[in-house]
Amino acid sequence: MNWPSNRPAGKPDSEKQAEWLERFGESDRAAGIETTDRFARFAQINDIFSRAFWDETVRSGDTDGFFESHRMKATPRRGEGFTLRDFALRNASWAVSDMLSKRLNHEGKREGFQAPIEPETPVAEEKLDIPDPAAFTAELKGLARLFGADLVGICEHDERWLYSSRVDTRDFTEAANDLPEGITHVIVLGHEMDRELVDTYPSALGSSAAGLEYSREVGIVLQLATYIRNLGYEAVPSMNDTGLAIPYAIKAGLGEYGRNQLLISPEFGPRLRISKIFTSLPLVADKPVRQGIAEYCGICTKCADACPPKALPYGEPSEEVANRSTISGVRKWSADCEKCFSYWAKLKSDCAICMRVCPFNRDFSYPVNRLWRKLATSRWRGLAQWWENHRPTGVRSRPRDWWARIANRGQAD
Ligand code: B12
Ligand code: SF4
Numbered sequence: 001m002n003w004p005s006n007r008p009a010g011k012p013d014s015e016k017q018a019e020w021l022e023r024f025g026e027s028d029r030a031a032g033i034e035t036t037d038r039f040a041r042f043a044q045i046n047d048i049f050s051r052a053f054w055d056e057t058v059r060s061g062d063t064d065g066f067f068e069s070h071r072m073k074a075t076p077r078r079g080e081g082f083t084l085r086d087f088a089l090r091n092a093s094w095a096v097s098d099m100l101s102k103r104l105n106h107e108g109k110r111e112g113f114q115a116p117i118e119p120e121t122p123v124a125e126e127k128l129d130i131p132d133p134a135a136f137t138a139e140l141k142g143l144a145r146l147f148g149a150d151l152v153g154i155c156e157h158d159e160r161w162l163y164s165s166r167v168d169t170r171d172f173t174e175a176a177n178d179l180p181e182g183i184t185h186v187i188v189l190g191h192e193m194d195r196e197l198v199d200t201y202p203s204a205l206g207s208s209a210a211g212l213e214y215s216r217e218v219g220i221v222l223q224l225a226t227y228i229r230n231l232g233y234e235a236v237p238s239m240n241d242t243g244l245a246i247p248y249a250i251k252a253g254l255g256e257y258g259r260n261q262l263l264i265s266p267e268f269g270p271r272l273r274i275s276k277i278f279t280s281l282p283l284v285a286d287k288p289v290r291q292g293i294a295e296y297c298g299i300c301t302k303c304a305d306a307c308p309p310k311a312l313p314y315g316e317p318s319e320e321v322a323n324r325s326t327i328s329g330v331r332k333w334s335a336d337c338e339k340c341f342s343y344w345a346k347l348k349s350d351c352a353i354c355m356r357v358c359p360f361n362r363d364f365s366y367p368v369n370r371l372w373r374k375l376a377t378s379r380w381r382g383l384a385q386w387w388e389n390h391r392p393t394g395v396r397s398r399p400r401d402w403w404a405r406i407a408n409r410g411q412a413d
């Protein structure tokens, strides 16, 4: 299905298709990525958050209430996990990210979400000489961790995953989504989400795990990009804006794509957020990792079964799209995001049940969980599933118990 406003600006796709296959075909195969001749870059105006502002078939009192609750307007009180203090903690966890995203409101740029972050540091005139890109890449990855990233990988810049246009948030129209000249690589960063908070989804309390990482990402991508700019190279710090995080992360070797629409990493499973930096640095790209995680999804439907509005797919990856919020021409598991977001709107908070219940959402510092992962990613995956069915992971924990643990920790101080 080709939606008129979902076509890329510029060259027709068919012309680009051959060039992309030539450049990326081999690494796509290694990563398990498959595009078809219906491929078209995605226009951000079609994502469900943007549509909730301009598309009357999506916008409702509930969707307006969802956004207003982040400013404590229209905040419902709906029992455990959705009390005043749960919403207050969620909104507090978002505070740093909110400060950034409001900064250029007057220019229609919602930085970090609908526009890249604009660093205040210019690219230095003097350029660092990099005679050994491999050694430099290793050093840079170390610095990413110093700034606070939990995972870091590098991939080649691939414009297929850039939005064909971004959103001008003054009037929700399409705006140019241009990067500076000379971008060659994407530094992809992974940020572990707090396990105990995620365990309480669905709840406004659980959503603090998302807000905390967005707020941390601001500092991490901005600091790393500033370092690179001081070395005389381009670096565009990016959170949810500019391009699709998951295909970049797969190519950068951070993990595999699951039925729950999330990148599943060997280290943290799906309990991970992703940010990125577009750069002109001469780096050495990582290789995609295929350990058998996606193959486990082939025999599992736990996320799809647990999703309250039944937004997740069963069966094999396909090109099917439920509506204009799905990219066209990519064979993958795709969700019905209208269903997903209407559930969020009812809760007035985001959901991540599909992240919580995933059997890869385990604490892999325990040997027993590493043993499970070893089985799950081998031909013994059926045994791992049997184990999971008998001792399920991702059981929801009660928000009141989370608050009690926090109070206990406070008392211990
Ligand atoms: C918009 C958005 C949503 C929207 C709607 C998506 C839509 N279709 O409109 C909704 C509300 C559903 C949503 C929900 C969630 N999201 Co979200 N979302 C995004 C966002 C900002 C943009 C994605 C987008 O433009 N999608 C529109 C089109 C492209 O969607 P699509 O065709 O269905 O493609 C999806 C996947 O198939 C995949 N994808 C896209 N292209 C390709 C290509 C290949 C080859 C493959 C394999 C996959 C792939 O990415 C898309 C994610 O929506 C991204 C950040 C980013 N810039 O990527 C975060 C992001 C994908 N979300 C994220 C998360 C964690 C969630 C939630 C768990 C919420 C939460 N509380 O944290 C849920 C999970 C719901 C689910 N199972 O899908 C993380 C994922 C991290 C991870 N481990 O992979 C991201 C990367 C944000 C982040 N900061 O880390 N999200
Ligand atoms: S719950 Fe099962 S099917 Fe869903 S992403 Fe996790 S492993 Fe894959």
Ligand code: SF4
Binding pocket: 306, 307, 308, 309, 310, 311, 312, 335, 339, 340, 341, 343, 344, 351, 352, 353, 354, 355
């Ligand atoms: S976030 Fe919630 S509603 Fe959306 S797909 Fe996941 S489980 Fe379903």
